[in-house]
Amino acid sequence: MALPPKPWPTGLCEELEPLVRRVLAPNASPYTFTGTQSYLIGTEQGLTVLDPGPNDPQHLAALEQAIGSAKVTAIACTHTHRDHSPAAAPLAQLTGAPVIGCGAVIIKSDEPRADAPFDLDYTPDHVLEDGECLAGPGWTLTAIATPGHTSNHLCFALNESGALFTGDHVMGWSTSVVAPPDGDMADYLASLDRLYQRDDRIYYPAHGPAITKPKQLVRGMIGHRRQRERQIMRLLEQDSHELAQMVTLMYKGLNEGLIPAASQSVKAHLLDLEQRGLVARSGDIWSAI
Incomplete structure (x- = not known):
């Protein structure tokens, strides 16, 4: 906004x-x-x-x-x-x-x-x-x-x-x-x-x-996060990536000052997916399981 x-x-x-x-x-x-x-x-x-x-x-x-x-x-x-x-x-x-x-x-x-x-x-x-x-x-x-x-x-x-x-x-x-x-x-x-x-x-x-309209907004926010999650899984199913590469592919045209925040949110998604057994990492490289 x-x-x-x-x-x-x-x-x-x-x-x-x-x-x-x-x-x-x-x-x-x-x-x-x-x-x-x-x-x-x-x-x-x-x-x-x-x-x-x-x-x-x-x-x-x-x-x-x-x-x-x-x-x-x-x-x-x-x-x-x-x-x-x-x-x-x-x-x-x-x-x-x-x-x-x-x-x-x-x-x-x-x-x-x-x-x-x-x-x-x-x-x-x-x-x-x-x-x-x-x-x-x-x-x-x-x-x-x-x-x-x-x-x-x-x-x-x-x-x-x-x-x-x-x-x-x-x-x-x-x-x-x-x-x-x-x-x-x-x-x-x-x-x-x-x-x-x-x-x-x-x-x-x-x-x-x-x-x-609280319910409408919260429903949209949950949907947005699930969409990001699916986006991450699609990327990793195609190939393994470092976090920085994923952010570049996912947030095209993002204001440079907001890249650290986007990186943190993608990392949070990856850690959640890892905990659920859907992705794994080797060093800085993330892959779908």
Whole structure:
């Protein structure tokens, strides 16, 4: 999806529905669309700030202004990529609210800087389990474990309105990147299927517009991943390939800056197919079985 024309509502507090407001961070990029969207959920008497975003003074000032005199009872994160959780600590210091949400990620891997996209300073006061709730006057947020994009990813359902905050698991502008070793394609597809079984009214993602036809989009995303899987199998049934060769053949005309993300997703598919006994590798060469 192409970027919408400027001006974007960066730093502005937008009311989306009675219990939900949104503030866009100034961190637009090829991976974040127009930026990370932080959500303020609740009322003056009790408010959760979801995905506070990057530790950026301009964004923190915008969040402080949007909070105003409201009582912040929790700061929650869907996951700990650097565009989502670094503002949690300074916002907690500012408001006195605890950081409650996803757990921290610890990556055990021989890959160089496998933890680079993550906020390694993230320290939650309480980690929400699947199905556990945050609540305030007139609202309840239920945590839904949705691993795949990251192992610690949570979505949050606003029970009173039928809204689901989907973080990066389902976005309004692009499919998610699934980057091993922490990202896992089998988990990602299982999490998509879990959301497909739900009846949420609307999705509010961390990037891109609200999703008003959730089931239709999720069904399309599952279909897209299965299509990629079939594409990989066709290539490997014709000949063995290195990962880089496969990406070149599969993503013709792709923006050069997005090639690393495409490579990670293809690798995630290959690892899933390997686990299922459909492909094998010898060194850097992948082959169909």
